[in-house]
Amino acid sequence: MQYFSPSAPYIHPPDKNISRMKTEKITFSLVKHVYEQTITAMLASLFCTSLILFVLYDSRNSNVILLVWAAFTFSVTFARIALVLFFKSYDYAENRLKLWVNLYILGALLGGACWGLMGIYLFPSANPVEQTFMILMVAGVTAGAVPLSAAIPGAAAGFLIAAIVPLILTIALIDNHVYHLFDFALSVYLSLPDSDHTQDA
Numbered sequence: 001m002q003y004f005s006p007s008a009p010y011i012h013p014p015d016k017n018i019s020r021m022k023t024e025k026i027t028f029s030l031v032k033h034v035y036e037q038t039i040t041a042m043l044a045s046l047f048c049t050s051l052i053l054f055v056l057y058d059s060r061n062s063n064v065i066l067l068v069w070a071a072f073t074f075s076v077t078f079a080r081i082a083l084v085l086f087f088k089s090y091d092y093a094e095n096r097l098k099l100w101v102n103l104y105i106l107g108a109l110l111g112g113a114c115w116g117l118m119g120i121y122l123f124p125s126a127n128p129v130e131q132t133f134m135i136l137m138v139a140g141v142t143a144g145a146v147p148l149s150a151a152i153p154g155a156a157a158g159f160l161i162a163a164i165v166p167l168i169l170t171i172a173l174i175d176n177h178v179y180h181l182f183d184f185a186l187s188v189y190l191s192l193p194d195s196d197h198t199q200d201a
Contacts, residue, residue, distance in 0.1 A: 042077050042080055044144060049114075072114060105154045108149055108158050119170050122134065124170060138163055142189075168187055
């Protein structure tokens with residue numbers, strides 16, 4: 001079994017005879033795999049953001065907050081795509097492994113924050129159908145992002161927390177038992193990856 005530290009995918013193999021060079025090569029392969037899968041995830045993020053924009057846009061009222069959120073989310077997503085392309089074109093990425101891991105974690109945190117901001121600024125003013133749609137979108141986005149970033153636990157946990165915790169706090173302020181059930185379900189969902197990670201460690 002392979003073990004990962006919370007902040008980076010460095011492997012701590014139980015077999016002490018494995019050389020440091022081999023360990024670093026395996027680690028780099030994991031990081032490279034995560035980066036290679038990111039483009040697909042970013043395309044999915046662009047699609048989900050576009051759906052939110054389409055569903056919430058109201059031609060009869062001001063859409064400033066919605067448009068600012070969408071612009072920020074699109075910007076972060078394209079920046080993460082650019083990071084992946086730069087990683088692929090960089091000939092000595094293996095020699096700067098820690099840097100690339102930290103940049104990926106930063107990108108994941110910003111990506112999660114985009115969905116967290118949706119929960120803070122867009123969720124309260126939406127109608128119940130739109131709110132349900134947003135909850136489903138956040139659940140779907142995080143369900144796809146966490147396994148993708150599993151080799152870099154700091155990125156997976158950061159994205160999940162940044163995306164879901166603001167929504168949980170926002171829903172907690174609504175005086176309705178149905179919303180509180182949503183909140184409970186999201187809280188359980190948030191705790192499951194931590195439990196799985198603990199069992200694997």
